[in-house]
Amino acid sequence: xxxxxxxxxxxxxxxxxxxxxxxxxxxxxxxxxxxxxxxxxxxxxxxxxxxxxxxxxxxxxxxxxxxxxxxxxxxxxxxxxxxxxxxxxxxxxxxxxxxxxxxxxxxxxxxxxxxxxxxxxxxxxxxxxxxxxxxxxxxxxxxxxxxxxxxxxxxxxxxxxxxxxxxxxxxxxxxxxxxxxxxxxxxxxxxxxxxxxxxxxxxxxxxxxxxxxxxxxxxxxxxxxxxxxxxxxxxxxxxxxxxxxxxxxxxxxxxxxxxxxxxxxxxxxxxxxxxxxxxxxxxxxxxxxxxxxxxxxxxxxxxxxxxxxxxxxxxxxxxxxxxxxxxx
Numbered sequence: 001x002x003x004x005x006x007x008x009x010x011x012x013x014x015x016x017x018x019x020x021x022x023x024x025x026x027x028x029x030x031x032x033x034x035x036x037x038x039x040x041x042x043x044x045x046x047x048x049x050x051x052x053x054x055x056x057x058x059x060x061x062x063x064x065x066x067x068x069x070x071x072x073x074x075x076x077x078x079x080x081x082x083x084x085x086x087x088x089x090x091x092x093x094x095x096x097x098x099x100x101x102x103x104x105x106x107x108x109x110x111x112x113x114x115x116x117x118x119x120x121x122x123x124x125x126x127x128x129x130x131x132x133x134x135x136x137x138x139x140x141x142x143x144x145x146x147x148x149x150x151x152x153x154x155x156x157x158x159x160x161x162x163x164x165x166x167x168x169x170x171x172x173x174x175x176x177x178x179x180x181x182x183x184x185x186x187x188x189x190x191x192x193x194x195x196x197x198x199x200x201x202x203x204x205x206x207x208x209x210x211x212x213x214x215x216x217x218x219x220x221x222x223x224x225x226x227x228x229x230x231x232x233x234x235x236x237x238x239x240x241x242x243x244x245x246x247x248x249x250x251x252x253x254x255x256x257x258x259x260x261x262x263x264x265x266x267x268x269x270x271x272x273x274x275x276x277x278x279x280x281x282x283x284x285x286x287x288x289x290x291x292x293x294x295x296x297x298x299x300x301x302x303x304x305x306x307x308x309x310x311x312x313x314x315x316x317x318x319x320x321x322x323x324x325x326x327x328x
Contacts, residue, residue: 009251010065011062011065011066013251013252013254013255014058014061014062014065014254015062016254016255017058017254017255017258018058018059018062020255020258020259020262021058021258021262024262024266025052028265028266028269031269031272031273032052032269035269035272035273035276036048036268036269036272039272044268044271044272046108047108047264047268048265048268048269050104050105050107050108051105051108051109051261051262051264051265051268052261052262052265056101057098057101057102057105058254058258060094060097060098060101061094061095061098061254063094064091064094064095064098065091067091092161092162095161095162096158096159096161099157099158099161100158102154102257103151103154103155103158105257105261106150106151106154106257106260107151107154108261108264109260109261109264110126110147110150110151110180110183126140126143126144126147126187128187128191128267129143129187129190129191129194130143132190132191132194132195133190133194139190142186143183143186143187143190146179146182146183146186147183149179150176150179150180150183153172153175153176153179154176156169156172157169157172157173157176160172160173166249173240173249174240174241177233177236177237177240178237180233181230181233181234181237184225184226184229184230184233185226185230187226188223188225188226188230192223224263225260225263225264225267228259228263229256229259229260229263232252232255232256232259233256235252236252236253236256239251239252
């Protein structure tokens with residue numbers, strides 16, 4: 001494909017990603033207002049902002065390749081080589097800034113950065129698997145190690161980013177693309193195995209749809225994310241090793257991280273909705289059951305902010321409902 005065709009494809013990919021970002025933002029804005037901005041600020045609020053609003057980096061990249069961020073593009077045409085050099089330098093600088101913003105989004109999606117002693121909360125992907133496995137340290141250590149390496153490689157590859165041509169630090173880019181697939185696959189398997197264990201125990205659970213929503217949400221969102229994103233991440237790895245150096249190696253970059261951020265932020269929104277539904281359920285239970293017991297159940301279930309151990313939730317809620325029936 002000639003240069004004109006390559007530029008056209010690059011712009012079309014960026015336009016598609018920006019259209020997707022704005023469409024999702026408009027679609028989910030009512031839930032965002034109700035469950036994010038309408039409640040107190042927590043760790044998951046910060047993670048949501050990083051996942052959702054770091055996607056503005058795509059807009060900056062589009063402006064950079066459109067030369068709208070290059071204030072020196074008005075030099076006389078007789079010095080066009082100066083214009084080209086200035087543009088290349090400016091675009092590369094902006095590309096590095098955009099890469100730094102993307103690091104924040106990727107870190108929020110996969111890497112455990114924040115640990116608060118009162119509820120052992122980590123960031124999204126690691127936190128999700130960590131929570132549903134009952135906060136087992138071996139799960140945390142494995143995913144945390146891979147996640148930290150991924151974010152470290154993401155940081156290391158930023159200085160080598162260029163608007164045109166391959167990265168000047170190819171080893172970091174290659175390892176990052178491979179380990180991202182490993183991380184997502186591992187997380188999906190861990191979440192799926194734990195949720196399947198719960199499905200086998202469902203006959204002992206209540207028929208209440210709000211209660212079932214706990215593990216339904218975790219399983220469905222985890223599988224949907226992996227099934228959808230694995231196509232993009234695996235294809236990105238193939239392109240990184242097989243495509244010609246330059247734009248085609250990062251062809252899907254305009255969509256991969258934005259889609260990952262959108263799906264993660266959607267998971268947080270639906271998790272907040274589940275929490276809200278649970279709070280309504282517990283307010284009814286408080287009228288008939290000792291408020292201390294209800295408070296203990298709420299703190300045990302809601303505290304992690306990123307999900308729950310479905311087996312633990314099942315036991316807690318069956319105990320609570322049994323106590324309620326005895327009182328009534």
